Amino acid sequence: MIFGEKIKIKFENIEDGTKLTIYNFPKSISVTALDFGKDLAKRTMEGYSPNPLEEIDIISGIENESTTGEDIIFLYKHGDAASSMILAGVLCKKLLSQAPKAIPLEIGGIYHGEKNEAYIRVAIQKMIITHDSLGSSLEINLPIDTNMNNFKSIFSNIAFSLIPETQAIQFGSGCSVTKKAHSNLTSMPKRVEISLAPNIETKIPALALVYDIIFESIAAFSLLNS
Numbered sequence: 342m343i344f345g346e347k348i349k350i351k352f353e354n355i356e357d358g359t360k361l362t363i364y365n366f367p368k369s370i371s372v373t374a375l376d377f378g379k380d381l382a383k384r385t386m387e388g389y390s391p392n393p394l395e396e397i398d399i400i401s402g403i404e405n406e407s408t409t410g411e412d413i414i415f416l417y418k419h420g421d422a423a424s425s426m427i428l429a430g431v432l433c434k435k436l437l438s439q440a441p442k443a444i445p446l447e448i449g450g451i452y453h454g455e456k457n458e459a460y461i462r463v464a465i466q467k468m469i470i471t472h473d474s475l476g477s478s479l480e481i482n483l484p485i486d487t488n489m490n491n492f493k494s495i496f497s498n499i500a501f502s503l504i505p506e507t508q509a510i511q512f513g514s515g516c517s518v519t520k521k522a523h524s525n526l527t528s529m530p531k532r533v534e535i536s537l538a539p540n541i542e543t544k545i546p547a548l549a550l551v552y553d554i555i556f557e558s559i560a561a562f563s564l565l566n567s
Contacts, residue, residue, distance in 0.1 A: 342422065344499050345566045350429050352422040361415040361425040363402065363432065368410030370435050372403060380427050383554040387462070388469035388546045394419040397428070408432070423503045423555050430558020433565050439484045441560040443553035446534065449475035453549075468546040474539040476508075477549035481560045483531040489513065491567035496533060499559045506548055509536040533560065 342352045349364040377397065384391050395418065402413030413432070417425045434440040445453040448461045468474055483492070493512050500507045511534045535556055537548045545551050 342502055344495070344502075345562065347566050348433070348562070350426075350562065352425060354422075355416065358416065358418040358420045359422050359425045361417060361422075361428055363413040363429055366402065366408055366410075366413055366432060367436070368408050370408040370432070371406060372408065372432060372435060373406050376431050377428060380431050380554050380558070381424070384424065384427075384551045386546065386550040387465055389544060389551060391424070392419045395424075423552070426499070426503060426555050426558045426562075430554075430561045433558070433561040436565060437484075437561060441481045441483055441557055441564065443479050443481045443557035443560070445547075445549040445553060446478040446480050448477045448547045448549060465546045472543055474543045474545060475547045476537060476539050477547045478534060478536045479549040479553050479556060480532055480534045481556060483533065483560065483564070485531055487531045487564060488567045489531065492533075492563050495563040495566050496559055499563065500535065500556065503559070504537070504548075504552065504555070506538040506541060507535060508538050510534070511536075 344350050348366055351362045351364070353360040353362075381391070381395075397420070398416040398418070400414035400416060402409055402411045415425065415428050417428070447453055449464050451457050451460050451464060453461065464475060483489075489512060497510055500510060513530055513532065535549075537552070540546075540548050
């Protein structure tokens with residue numbers, strides 16, 4: 342799978358994981374192992390944690406905690422393309438003046454807010470006990486100057502390609518605009534909302550609580566290419 346033009350990423354399956362190649366990334370951008378580790382560590386929640394055998398080797402493109410301008414190649418052992426997207430996202434966010442932030446919206450139909458924290462915890466514990474999973478949703482707020490037309494196509498292509506549980510993506514005001522006339526529309530909000538089916542393998546109780554960082558990375562890459 343290949344995505345992007347200004348900055349291009351390519352995912353290839355290898356025997357025990359994924360090979361990620363990033364093309365056209367500028368040189369002299371500071372990046373550390375801690376930068377990657379912080380975002381990768383966000384894929385955890387009650388009842389789920391990443392494969393402890395995961396291992397990331399940098400083959401080229403980063404030396405002495407700085408990009409060299411060469412193609413950046415990662416070998417992500419025991420990792421999939423979706424999680425590899427986080428590595429690209431870490432780098433892309435280094436080039437953005439305002440990085441996108443993904444926030445869970447609903448977990449199993451329960452609004453993800455502080456007052457509902459106990460209800461969500463009970464629902465997740467039930468999923469863990471019964472080896473089941475919940476549908477969920479999340480949103481990402483984007484910079485005010487985002488070119489939404491370009492962003493839509495890039496973001497959607499990657500999201501549907503990497504995350505099979507992606508069911509629907511709404512941009513701006515979403516489907517509510519179908520009830521309005523053009524003369525009644527105010528400026529469209531720069532946001533994206535993603536609806537997710539329950540995890541296919543039922544190993545993650547609620548995808549929005551684990552994959553938010555993956556969608557955040559997709560958004561960062563899409564912003565740079567839009």
